[in-house]
Amino acid sequence: PEHISHRRLPTRHRFYADLSQCLFDFVIELLPTGEEMAVKENVRKLLERLIRTIEPESRLLSFGSTANGFSLRNSDMDLCCLIDSEERLSATDLVTMLGDLLERETKFHVKPLPHARIPIVKLSLDPSPGLPLGIACDIGFENRLALENTRLLMCYAMIDPTRVRTLVLFLKVWSKRRKINSPYKGTLSSYGYVLLVIYFLVHVKNPPVLPNLQQMPPLRPITKEDTHLAGYNTWFFDDIELLRTRWHSENTESVAELLIDFFRYYARDFSYNTGVASIRAGLLKKSTKGWQNDLSSGRYNDSRERNRLCIEDPFELDFNVGRCVTKDGIYTIRGEFMRASRILANRPERAVVALAELCM
Ligand code: ATP
Ligand code: MG
Known part of the structure; x- marks a missing residue:
């Protein structure tokens, strides 16, 4: 009957408003602190310095949640090592060498997995007063597609x-x-x-x-070299500032x-x-x-x-x-x-x- 639906409508809207507010409050509590992010950035820099003693032309970049805006307190760190020189060690050799080096030079627990489908070094740090939950971190090599999908998710988050x-x-x-x-x-x-x-x-x-960022028309003509990585098309519309003015x-x-x-x-x-x-x-x-x-x-x-x-x-x-x-x-x-x-x-x-x- 009429009176029931009238009574239910505002209740429903009130529930949505309450639940939305609760969701914001809930999520805000779980975001990483500025301190945690600073510690992680320092760890990244330290590891990058060490890796450069093996491969001077390398860079260590963050991907996954630490880089795409979907990170929770104490989430692990995903790092990817890119090597810009032509002749470089294989991922398997790098994992083995880096594992040895980190074992010698740092306090991390180190577990190299040189023969995994994707060779990685797994690292962890025990909790300490400054880092009550410790740190867990994976270092992989040349995983450029993961850097791109991280950037895609980040763009979606920014819209x-x-x-x-x-x-x-x-x-x-x-x-x-x-x-x-x-x-x-x-x-x-x-x-x-x-x-x-x-x-x-x-x-x-x-x-x-x-919007679908992978299907939007590009602003300028693009060539296959610009957009393909390891044979895959990684193009997407990434000018988020412009998108904000154009898409609603x-x-x-x-x-x-x-x-x-x-x-x-x-x-x-x-x-x-x-x-x-x-x-x-x-x-x-x-x-x-x-x-x-x-x-x-x-x-x-x-x-x-x-x-x-x-x-x-x-x-x-x-x-x-x-x-x-x-x-x-x-x-x-x-x-x-x-x-x-x-x-x-x-x-x-x-x-x-x-x-x-x-x-x-
Ligand atoms: P969490 O905070 O739980 O660690 P996360 O956002 O880091 O979440 P993960 O599942 O750890 O998500 O994945 C990290 C990154 O690794 C992803 O952003 C993606 O780039 C890559 N990745 C993970 N799983 C896959 C997969 N099955 N295929 C391709 N890439 C993947
Ligand atoms: Mg992760």
Whole structure:
């Protein structure tokens, strides 16, 4: 009846406003302090100086959350070493040599992985009074695509910092607390969750919250040399200042409404069995990418296990960022989306209680 819908409308809006405020407050508490960022920058400089004793022409750059604006307190550091000279050591040799050097010269715990698919040196520092949570850091080599995808995510964050960063940071905390953020255990990496958020904001929301930076017309003619890296097209519209004057989202939904809709979409609507989420091209089909997970495609292979959840990397188009997600993993993740959706759909009296329950 009429009077009920009237009564419900303002309550609903009040709930959205409360929940949005709670989300901002929640996320702000979890941002790294200025001190933590300064310590990390100093660690980067120190490591760069040491690496240059092996490879004088090298630079050590930050990527991942420390560089894309999606970093939480105590998140690990992802570092990438670029070597500008023509003749250089192989990544395997560099990892071994750097491992030895760091073991000798620093207080870090050092674990070189020279024979991993992507050779890296893993470092960690025990907690100390100045660094109560210690530091964890991975150093990789020549991973230029990762630097570019970091820059792409950073640009998306800059277009609408309030909504995009709040959503992403909240989902990172939520996925960690709900234990569905470990590719090693069959669930999804932070990078995967960020791509799911961007996909949702660019391609699912109508009107979209974000433009598609990889499909915008370039300002000047571009050549293949400018845009390709290791055979992949890494071009995207990165003049964010200009974009801010030219592009304006018609979507005025609050962070709370977007979050609720995000959970509902991935609980119910995303086509896990046949769909591929691509921030570059929208919803694609597993069959057109050769990423089916059924048995009909000839002999048994483990691609069946690998392609339960399909998220196309923005540049490495043949790479499924969700490839680590197992059958159990996708069941658990989807169950969590449903649980979150259910908690928020009830519109509990107090938003702060709902958030606590969500992350419990
Ligand atoms: P956290 O704060 O949880 O460490 P993060 O934003 O650093 O989150 P990670 O999942 O640690 O995210 O990934 C760091 C970076 O490594 C990403 O920004 C991306 O450049 C690269 N990366 C991680 N996983 C993949 C992947 N499966 N495919 C391609 N690149 C990846
Ligand atoms: Mg990281």
